Amino acid sequence: MKSQTITTNTSPTPQIGDQLCFALYSTSLAMSKLYRKLLKKMGITYSQYLVLMVLWEQDQQTVNDIGQKLVLDSATLTPLLKRMEAQELITRVRAASDERQVIISLTKAGNDLRKAAADLPVSVLCATECSTDEVKNLKDQILALRASIMKTV
Incomplete structure (x- = not known):
């Protein structure tokens, strides 16, 4: 394991502007605000959008797989899925082979949102003011950071 000290100021106490965690947190908040604005016209939340993307890639998945x-x-996903079912975006059906498993499937309305979401990546890319390559590299760095952190938690 690499051990290194990062020092950007001489203060004995941590400064919020120097913290990687705050940079990631505040950027995540900004990204959430952007998506909230973009998804408002679709009538869904960011969390619902994530579930829909997973189902657009492969329909009929278990709650555990999602x-x-x-x-x-x-415990976090079930209430979200219940709200999506009430909005008629998905259906939840117990698996015949194992009633402990719940299969989540897209409805026509959930599948139709795919067309409305098609332009979202371009809108987000424009908002970042980065090139496609810059965004890809940044995403790869963030995923590598997450993998490194997950080794220690």
Whole structure:
């Protein structure tokens, strides 16, 4: 394991502007605000958008499979899925082979949102004011950072 000290100021106490955690947190908040604005006209939240993207890639998945892909536990995911079912974006059906498993499937309305979401990546890219390559490199660095951190937690 690499051990290094990062010093950007001479203060004995941590300064918020020097913290990687705050840079990531505040950037995440900004990204959430951007998506909230973009998704408002679709009538869905960012969390719902993530579930829909997983189902657009492959329909009819278990709650556990969706949770693993989104790094969410079932206690967080289940209420979200119930709201999406009430909005008629998905259906939830117990698996015939194992009633402990719930299969999540897109409805026509959930599948139709795919067309409305098609322009979102371009809008987000424009908002970043980065090139496609810069965004890809940044995403790769963030994923590598997450993997490194997950080794220690």
